Amino acid sequence: MAVKLSLANYRTDLHNDWCPGCGDFGILSAIQMALADLQIEPHRVAVFSGIGCSGKTPHYINTYGIHTLHGRALPYAIGAKLANPELTVLIAGGDGDGLGIGVGHFVSAGRRNVDITYVLYDNGVYGLTKGQASPTLQRGLKPKSLPKPNINDAVNPIAIAICSGYTFVARGYAYDTKHLKELIKKGIQHKGSAFIDVLQPCPTYNDIATKEWFGGEDRIDPATKKPIPRVYKMEDEGYDGEVRDPSEAAEKIQAAIMKSFEWGDRIPIGVFYRNPHIPSYEERISSRIPEYLENYPAKQVIMDANNHPTARIEDILNEFRIL
Amino acid sequence: MLTGNMSAAWGARVADVDYVAAYPITPQSEIVETLSKWTSTGELNAKFVNFESEHSMITAAGAASLTGARVFTATSSQGLFYAFEALYTVAGWRAPILLVNVARGVGMPMVLQVEHGDVLAARDSGFLQLHAETCQETLDFILIGYRLAEDRRILLPVMVNMDGFTLSFAREPVEIPDKSQVEDFLPRYSYPRPLTGDEQVAYAPTMTEGVPYTFFKYQMYAASIEAKHVFKQIVRDFSRVFGRGYDVLESFMMDDAEYAVVCSNSYSSIIRAGVKALRRRGVKVGMARLRMIRPFPREELAKALEGVEAVAVFEQNLAPGRGGALYPEIVEALYHMPEKPKAVVPFIGGLGGANIGPEEVAYMVRVCEKAVKTGIVPQHPTLLLREDDWSKLRESLKVSGLPVEKMGVVHHV
Ligand SMILES: Cc1ncc(C[n+]2csc(CCOP(=O)(O)OP(=O)(O)O)c2C)c(N)n1
Ligand code: SF4
Ligand SMILES: [Mg+2]
Numbered sequence: 001m002a003v004k005l006s007l008a009n010y011r012t013d014l015h016n017d018w019c020p021g022c023g024d025f026g027i028l029s030a031i032q033m034a035l036a037d038l039q040i041e042p043h044r045v046a047v048f049s050g051i052g053c054s055g056k057t058p059h060y061i062n063t064y065g066i067h068t069l070h071g072r073a074l075p076y077a078i079g080a081k082l083a084n085p086e087l088t089v090l091i092a093g094g095d096g097d098g099l100g101i102g103v104g105h106f107v108s109a110g111r112r113n114v115d116i117t118y119v120l121y122d123n124g125v126y127g128l129t130k131g132q133a134s135p136t137l138q139r140g141l142k143p144k145s146l147p148k149p150n151i152n153d154a155v156n157p158i159a160i161a162i163c164s165g166y167t168f169v170a171r172g173y174a175y176d177t178k179h180l181k182e183l184i185k186k187g188i189q190h191k192g193s194a195f196i197d198v199l200q201p202c203p204t205y206n207d208i209a210t211k212e213w214f215g216g217e218d219r220i221d222p223a224t225k226k227p228i229p230r231v232y233k234m235e236d237e238g239y240d241g242e243v244r245d246p247s248e249a250a251e252k253i254q255a256a257i258m259k260s261f262e263w264g265d266r267i268p269i270g271v272f273y274r275n276p277h278i279p280s281y282e283e284r285i286s287s288r289i290p291e292y293l294e295n296y297p298a299k300q301v302i303m304d305a306n307n308h309p310t311a312r313i314e315d316i317l318n319e320f321r322i323l
Numbered sequence: 324m325l326t327g328n329m330s331a332a333w334g335a336r337v338a339d340v341d342y343v344a345a346y347p348i349t350p351q352s353e354i355v356e357t358l359s360k361w362t363s364t365g366e367l368n369a370k371f372v373n374f375e376s377e378h379s380m381i382t383a384a385g386a387a388s389l390t391g392a393r394v395f396t397a398t399s400s401q402g403l404f405y406a407f408e409a410l411y412t413v414a415g416w417r418a419p420i421l422l423v424n425v426a427r428g429v430g431m432p433m434v435l436q437v438e439h440g441d442v443l444a445a446r447d448s449g450f451l452q453l454h455a456e457t458c459q460e461t462l463d464f465i466l467i468g469y470r471l472a473e474d475r476r477i478l479l480p481v482m483v484n485m486d487g488f489t490l491s492f493a494r495e496p497v498e499i500p501d502k503s504q505v506e507d508f509l510p511r512y513s514y515p516r517p518l519t520g521d522e523q524v525a526y527a528p529t530m531t532e533g534v535p536y537t538f539f540k541y542q543m544y545a546a547s548i549e550a551k552h553v554f555k556q557i558v559r560d561f562s563r564v565f566g567r568g569y570d571v572l573e574s575f576m577m578d579d580a581e582y583a584v585v586c587s588n589s590y591s592s593i594i595r596a597g598v599k600a601l602r603r604r605g606v607k608v609g610m611a612r613l614r615m616i617r618p619f620p621r622e623e624l625a626k627a628l629e630g631v632e633a634v635a636v637f638e639q640n641l642a643p644g645r646g647g648a649l650y651p652e653i654v655e656a657l658y659h660m661p662e663k664p665k666a667v668v669p670f671i672g673g674l675g676g677a678n679i680g681p682e683e684v685a686y687m688v689r690v691c692e693k694a695v696k697t698g699i700v701p702q703h704p705t706l707l708l709r710e711d712d713w714s715k716l717r718e719s720l721k722v723s724g725l726p727v728e729k730m731g732v733v734h735h736v
């Protein structure tokens with residue numbers, strides 16, 4: 001590559017209407033930094049989103065951007081990736097979008113292990129529609145839009161992702177953009193479905209899981225006089241979610257799920273689980289259609305110069321002929 | 324003074340609903356937010372459930388209704404579309420729920436403002452449809468809607484349409500009926516053989532044969548046709564109690580009219596102003612506004628348009644390959660008249676909240692006059708855009724290097 005791509009190559013000049021202080025800004029720049037670090041040319045990246053504040057992400061990234069329907073980013077993204085496996089496919093979606101109305105796709109996608117990277121904006125609320133409880137909000141909590149505390153239990157995005165079959169499962173924090181950037185890079189480099197749950201404060205509607213709360217500003221260490229943050233990096237404490245040999249997969253899965261239930265005083269971020277031994281969907285297709293990766297659907301010519309289909313029905317019918 | 328959304332919430336409150344099934348979407352959210360607040364303070368004694376999608380919301384609403392609970396729900400646009408399978412399902416269950424649709428354009432491209440592409444797509448779902456012009460009508464149609472839906476001769480769900488933004492967020496004077504009046508008008512809801520555990524009833528059996536399937540489908544059709552007559556009885560009662568009367572359509576300045584504009588919903592207020600302005604200039608024009616869309620009041624419409632030379636049909640939806648969804652229904656209603664209007668001219672405007680004004684009404688009438696004179700009726704609907712909107716659009720087309728002729732059928736006054 002002749003010219004080195006910088007952050008500016010991934011920015012758009014569209015007016016950004018997220019609220020001041022929104023965690024989405026951190027996620028946006030982490031994605032842009034990850035793409036710049038990996039030097040992936042903008043036209044080789046497609047960012048798909050659902051509907052929500054988070055859904056506006058593709059407007060602000062200078063790559064292909066597809067703002068889909070509420071809860072449906074995954075099938076669009078998977079369709080594009082399978083038609084053009086050379087594309088780097090990212091999904092930016094809300095917790096309501098991905099784990100509520102779209103949770104069926106979320107689970108089904110895990111079974112396929114398509115090489116995509118799903119970044120979940122986990123803010124505990126439906127930001128765009130003014131702060132209703134999202135599926136990740138704990139029972140009994142009452143962010144400011146709710147007239148009464150949340151009656152539903154929260155889902156555990158990390159555990160669902162692992163049990164559904166995602167082969168890279170991590171959690172980041174919107175205000176630790178450097179760490180998040182590294183997670184996104186790892187997710188993109190991982191061959192298979194990567195899921196990154198990002199703790200994303202919504203200063204406008206979620207007055208419980210705030211930046212101050214994650215930062216532990218209500219808990220001052222008497223010795224240092226500094227806050228004791230709730231968010232900590234698992235890798236700093238020796239946690240290792242990497243499956244190095246297929247035989248240790250079950251053990252790693254159990255450890256990761258156990259870890260994913262840690263919440264409250266200590267909230268782990270980092271890679272919970274990564275299993276590079278499960279074949280990606282692209283590999284599974286290649287085992288049936290050997291030329292798939294060289295001659296994938298996006299490359300195939302379907303019309304000749306006269307706009308006639310290049311597929312010949314006679315050839316297909318001949319296959320069924322009983323001799 | 325209440326917004327349309329608040330009027331809808333009040334409609335549900337005074338109807339004393341038992342169950343509210345919700346899922347947020349703009350521009351409807353304020354309705355369910357308000358009901359959520361009232362159920363939490365006890366101002367409304369109902370169960371409020373926020374679902375994870377409109378599909379579950381409508382399904383739960385239908386099932387709750389079969390238990391004998393009066394059910395309210397609301398949505399818009401994409402939400403109505405996501406509920407589609409469930410709309411047909413609950414109608415087939417004969418669950419008399421009431422759904423307020425706050426009309427909004429349907430993506431793609433995405434838009435938040437009014438258009439009737441959402442509500443009209445549901446016209447064959449089995450829901451009866453009442454379309455409101457004002458905030459007061461929205462509230463009143465909820466009460467009338469429950470009475471109609473729950474009538475043992477009908478037992479079909481009702482959809483009340485209110486326009487997004489122009490009604491949902493606009494404040495108008497609204498009379499909130501008091502409890503005793505409502506009790507006088509709207510009896511307590513009871514479902515025949517409800518799902519309460521006293522008796523085993525199968526509500527949604529699978530039909531493996533066409534004949535019984537036909538029977539059930541025809542039952543729904545027959546009930547929906549009957550709904551027009553039942554509606555007329557109900558509104559007599561409504562006017563006795565509340566002093567406000569409604570027919571399936573409103574005829575405005577139609578007595579000696581030579582031209583008529585057929586329309587529905589909130590933009591009718593603009594059309595009414597346009598009609599008045601033309602009358603002041605001596606043009607004999609009137610307006611026929613459809614309040615009921617399902618069942619379609621074809622006899623009433625034909626009667627209202629008797630003696631009219633030409634009809635302009637104004638619609639806020641645009642079906643590719645077709646035009647306006649209601650135009651063929653209106654033409655069909657007029658087809659059997661002994662003396663039909665000489666021209667029925669289709670117009671489309673107000674898509675995604677675009678404006679029209681009295682000038683557009685005058686233009687529609689001019690096109691009608693010309694059609695009568697020449698005997699040539701435009702084959703395609705004419706798009707109505709206001710002059711300022713048109714010049715902005717023309718600028719944008721120029722900037723993007725697109726040929727302005729692409730919008731050939733656009734009229735600008
Ligand atoms: C089918 C459908 N129903 C409802 C909506 C309205 N809607 C838009 S965004 C949203 C929820 C967004 O919440 P989340 O996914 O958590 O995203 P956030 O705004 O928090 O980033 C809803 C319900 C819609 N767009 N489509
Ligand atoms: S509502 Fe919340 S999530 Fe949406 S932009 Fe504002 S702060 Fe961010
Ligand atoms: Mg959210």
